[in-house]
């Protein structure tokens with residue numbers, strides 16, 4: 001399996017996943033044109049995408065889904081309520097596939113799991129092929145036992161490290177927004193990500209990418225340095241960070 005983070009952060013999210021027989025996008029939170037540009041920048045062909053799979057209906061995850069899926073005549077997969085939340089973005093007759101639980105798509109196994117976020121429902125995903133498991137876990141206020149149990153299966157992890165609590169509280173956002181971000185249905189802080197990784201990290205985890213960083217309340221260096229403090233130095237080289245403007249390397253798992 002290969003994957004590439006096309007965008008991550010509150011201004012847009014999309015992850016490319018390639019299996020042996022298929023290519024999919026998890027979320028399309030940028031314009032279709034920007035997604036195409038970012039795919040092509042890594043020599044990936046937009047026309048080869050077979051489906052879009054959605055985590056939740058927030059705009060930073062669905063902005064371009066209607067146009068992109070319509071342009072390439074591909075189906076949009078998601079929880080029924082997530083699909084209900086994006087009808088405004090779809091053209092009449094566009095193909096959607098409601099999923100409520102684990103499903104397969106052309107050899108890839110997808111296992112959604114619920115995460116606490118201020119958009120109901122929001123899901124993380126385990127993406128699995130040939131015994132290799134990629135976990136995608138962003139947009140959550142805190143880590144539940146069920147989330148932990150899912151992430152323990154991962155060999156690679158894209159994990160939210162949204163904000164530094166001091167930058168958030170001392171920053172320019174109005175109080176209600178600070179409260180929302182730091183709250184139980186908001187976003188994981190660098191420390192939250194560090195504490196979780198302290199528990200999860202081990203020889204079986206090959207790659208961890210910290211993502212969904214706040215532009216205002218975090219920096220890539222701060223996220224990386226904070227999370228590193230929680231994990232053993234032998235694993236530091238497996239940790240990287242993705243910022244909003246950039247496309248990640250194409251990872252092999």
Ligand SMILES: [Zn+2]
Nearest residue numbers: 010058060139
């Ligand atoms: Zn988001």
Ligand SMILES: [Zn+2]
Nearest residue numbers: 058117119139
């Ligand atoms: Zn969200």
